[in-house]
Structures are given as structure tokens and as C-alpha cells.
Amino acid sequence: MRKCRxxxxxxxxIQLYRTESRRNGITMNTRGIRSQLKDSVPVAGMCPQGAYGxxxxxxxxxxxxxxxxxPSHPLELSEKNFQLNQDKMNxxxxxxxxxxxAPLKLQMEYRAARQIQRLPFLQSSHLALDxxxxxxxxxxxxxxxxxxxxxxxxxxxxxxVEYKLGLL
Amino acid sequence: xxxxxxxxxxxxxxxxxxxxxxxxxxxxxxKIGFSLPPARKTGTTICGVVFKDGxxxxxxTRATEGMVVADKNCSKIHYxxxxxxCCGAGTAADTEMTTQIISSNLELHSLSxxxxxxxxxxxxxxxxxxxxYQGYIGAxxxxxxxxxxxxxxxxxxxxGSTDKLPYVTMGSGSLAAMAVFEDRYKPDMEEEEAKQLVRxxxxxxxxxxxxxxxxxxxxxxTKGKVDYIRPHDxxxxxxxxxxxxxxxxxxxxxxxxxxxxxxxxxxxxxxQTMDTS
Numbered sequence: 001m002r003k004c005r006x007x008x009x010x011x012x013x014i015q016l017y018r019t020e021s022r023r024n025g026i027t028m029n030t031r032g033i034r035s036q037l038k039d040s041v042p043v044a045g046m047c048p049q050g051a052y053g054x055x056x057x058x059x060x061x062x063x064x065x066x067x068x069x070x071p072s073h074p075l076e077l078s079e080k081n082f083q084l085n086q087d088k089m090n091x092x093x094x095x096x097x098x099x100x101x102a103p104l105k106l107q108m109e110y111r112a113a114r115q116i117q118r119l120p121f122l123q124s125s126h127l128a129l130d131x132x133x134x135x136x137x138x139x140x141x142x143x144x145x146x147x148x149x150x151x152x153x154x155x156x157x158x159x160x161v162e163y164k165l166g167l168l
Numbered sequence: 169x170x171x172x173x174x175x176x177x178x179x180x181x182x183x184x185x186x187x188x189x190x191x192x193x194x195x196x197x198x199k200i201g202f203s204l205p206p207a208r209k210t211g212t213t214i215c216g217v218v219f220k221d222g223x224x225x226x227x228x229t230r231a232t233e234g235m236v237v238a239d240k241n242c243s244k245i246h247y248x249x250x251x252x253x254c255c256g257a258g259t260a261a262d263t264e265m266t267t268q269i270i271s272s273n274l275e276l277h278s279l280s281x282x283x284x285x286x287x288x289x290x291x292x293x294x295x296x297x298x299x300x301y302q303g304y305i306g307a308x309x310x311x312x313x314x315x316x317x318x319x320x321x322x323x324x325x326x327x328g329s330t331d332k333l334p335y336v337t338m339g340s341g342s343l344a345a346m347a348v349f350e351d352r353y354k355p356d357m358e359e360e361e362a363k364q365l366v367r368x369x370x371x372x373x374x375x376x377x378x379x380x381x382x383x384x385x386x387x388x389x390t391k392g393k394v395d396y397i398r399p400h401d402x403x404x405x406x407x408x409x410x411x412x413x414x415x416x417x418x419x420x421x422x423x424x425x426x427x428x429x430x431x432x433x434x435x436x437x438x439x440q441t442m443d444t445s
Contacts, residue, residue, distance in 0.1 A: 072184050072185075072191075073184045073187040074302070075182070075301060075302060075304060076187075078300075079181065079182060082300070137276045137277065137280050138273055138276065139269055139272045139273055139276070140269065140297075141182060141269070142180035142181035143180060144265075144269070145180060145181055145182060145183075146180050146181065146182075146183050148179060148180055
């Protein structure tokens with residue numbers, strides 16, 4: 001989607017650039033990119049989820065500036081991004097200690113582990129991912145409170161798979 | 169609700185969905201003049217002291233809910249691992265859950281390393297968790313134990329700062345208890361002396377602070393042995409009634425007696441078994 005570097009980049013592309021810059025600056029124009037983009041560290045109100053960058057009232061309901069911009073609790077944003085920030089911190093420490101190849105190898109394994117999951121509306125155990133992160137030996141609030149395996153609602157299968165593939 | 173199920177699979181942990189609604193409800197309630205019920209706190213006196221062979225932890229046993237005593241005999245000294253115990257002040261639920269989570273994590277960690285857990289590990293885990301939640305988890309803890317490096321005592325504040333000291337107090341009665349410690353603490357005390365000192369410190373908190381009361385619990389941790397003494401001392405005994413308002417039999421004299429029998433016929437008798445499976 002980005003043809004040459006001096007063109008002004010839009011927000012999603014900037015995010016993509018930042019996550020991909022370590023490996024190579026070149027991105028491929030495939031549909032799969034959109035499916036990788038949409039869950040990367042969302043900032044409220046900046047990237048509306050619908051097509052063409054407009055709010056999608058049918059699927060995401062009415063939007064109000066106050067709801068989008070201000071988090072409802074000071075901890076909300078930091079908790080949403082906590083795992084990502086932890087990983088980033090660990091990778092950069094690892095890079096400083098063991099050199100560039102260590103986080104690269106690990107990130108490759110993370111990507112591979114993230115792909116062996118069930119379809120989005122089913123609960124997958126994340127066993128490989130947990131073992132890689134070391135969180136199979138730790139218990140936190142995410143294991144005790146609002147366990148997704150016990151949630152009372154289930155996602156609509158067709159919609160969730162379409163969303164994951166970026167077809168929505 | 170619908171959007172959540174489409175865009176993102178549900179994940180565990182704290183959910184902030186209702187925060188805005190709660191803020192609005194609280195605003196409305198305040199307008200009418202009511203206030204929401206306060207969380208149950210342990211408005212407490214807890215303290216710990218390092219003596220020659222180990223650590224003595226002490227706590228009172230009163231839990232308050234606003235101005236009312238919610239629990240006259242609650243246990244504030246929580247188990248973390250066979251050689252580490254932790255006293256908790258602040259919101260009762262927060263201290264309970266935090267200590268249980270850290271206890272589970274320490275157990276997994278010690279199974280993975282194959283060694284007895286260290287107090288510094290527990291301290292680090294607690295401090296990282298409390299800092300992550302920026303003080304919203306209201307748990308002020310006194311962590312003490314004996315490991316391969318000797319006896320250790322830490323105090324951990326709700327925002328995540330910790331102190332490693334030979335004697336610490338926490339809770340609403342901490343100033344009263346600290347006064348006793350500052351006066352009588354000596355390094356390398358004997359066990360009995362240390363127990364008496366902790367008992368006196370907690371008693372000072374009980375008698376001079378409204379949020380602390382009832383009995384004194386002690387926990388003596390030494391290398392290879394833990395003495396959980398509950399209660400060590402009943403400082404506040406509930407009074408025994410000296411008088412009685414019931415009249416004795418024979419106070420009123422009987423003048424005459426008339427007996428009328430009620431004739432009831434048994435119409436039908438049926439037995440229904442309960443399904444107790």
C-alpha cells in the first residue's frame with residue numbers, strides 16, 4: 001500500500017512500519033496485512049474500525065467523542081496493553097544482553113505459536129504461547145477473573161472469522 | 169456487547185466495562201443524599217520484628233466496615249509459603265486475594281526451581297503486582313519469613329514501594345505500635361522477649377485506635393518451624409452478664425387450672441421422599 005517512502009503515511013501504516021522496521025521496511029500488498037494491523041495497540045478514537053476509515057455504526061454502535069477519547073478508568077489503557085508492553089521490554093532487554101538474533105528468533109517462534117489456534121469464536125488454550133512467555137508457571141488476575149472459558153456470551157462464528165480474515 | 173464479540177475474543181482479568189456506569193450511579197446517589205456502601209477494610213494494627221533466630225509477626229483481629237465492626241475475629245496473618253507469612257492491612261478482599269495469588273505463584277516457582285522460596289522473591293512479586301495496578305489494589309502488607317539467607321522482614325505499601333527493616337508496623341494503629349517498638353526494640357532479642365514486644369505493640373494499637381480491636385494473633389517463624397498462635401492474647405473480652413431478666417418458676421402463684429383437649433382427626437398421611445442426589 002505504501003509505494004515509495006516519501007509519500008505521507010497514514011496512521012495504520014505508521015504502526016505497521018514501526019512493528020516491521022526491524023525485519024525489513026518493505027511490505028507486501030496482500031489482504032492479510034489488514035488482518036494483522038487491526039489488533040495492534042489500538043489508540044482510542046484514532047483509527048475507526050470500519051471500511052474507508054469511517055465509524056461503522058451498524059457494527060460498532062454509536063460513537064461519542066467522550067467515550068472514545070477518555071478511558072473510563074485510569075488503568076484501562078495500561079491494562080489493555082500490558083502484555084504487549086511487557087513483551088517489548090523483555091525483547092529489548094534480551095537484545096541488549098544477547099544480541100539481535102535472540103529476540104528475532106523468539107519473535108519468529110511467537111508468530112508461529114500465535115498461528116496454531118482455533119477459530120476465533122472457540123477458546124484456544126494458547127499452550128505454546130504460554131510456554132514461550134513463561135506464563136504457564138504464573139497465575140494472575142487474568143486467570144481468575146472473568147475467565148473467557150466461562151463467559152456467558154459467545155461470538156457469532158461467521159462474523160468473527162470474517163473479521164479475523166479481514167474480509168469484514 | 170455485540171461489538172466485543174465480533175472484534176476481539178474475550179480475555180480474562182479486570183473488566184472496566186461498568187466504570188462509567190458506576191460513576192454515573194454514584195453521582196446520582198450523592199445527589200439524593202445516599203452514599204454507596206464502603207468496602208470492608210481491616211483498619212488494623214499489624215507489625216513484625218526480627219529477632220535472633222527468626223521473625224515474629226503480630227496482628228489484631230478486627231475488620232471494620234465504615235463505623236461498624238464487620239468481623240470480631242478475622243485472621244490477618246496469611247500463609248504464603250511454609251517459611252513465609254504475610255500480614256495484611258487495607259481492603260480485606262484485596263489483601264486476601266493478593267496474598268493467595270502470590271502464594272500460588274511462589275509455589276509454582278519453588279516447584280520449578282526445586283528450592284525453598286525466598287522472602288525476597290515474594291517481596292519482588294508483590295511489589296511488581298501492586299505497582300502494576302498503581303495503588304488501586306489497597307493492600308498494605310508486612311511480609312516476613314526465614315530462608316537460606318536468614319530472617320527477613322519487609323513492609324509493602326499499596327503503590328508498590330517496599331522497605332526492608334528490622335521492625336515494621338502498618339495499618340491505622342501503626343503509630344501506636346511503632347511508639348512501643350521505638351522505645352523497646354533491641355537487635356538480637358530472644359524469642360520470648362520478641363513475642364512480648366510484639367504483643368505489647370499490638371495491644372497499644374488495639375487500645376488507642378478505633379480501627380483495631382479484639383484479640384492479638386502472633387506468628388513466630390524460625391528456621392524449620394512456624395508457630396501460628398491464634399489467639400495469643402484476648403485483650404478485649406466481651407463482658408459476661410451479671411444479672412438476668414428472666415423470672416424464676418414459681419414467681420406467680422397458680423389459682424385455678426382448666427384443661428380443654430383439642431380433638432384432631434388424622435385425615436391422610438403421605439410420605440414424599442426428597443431428591444437428595
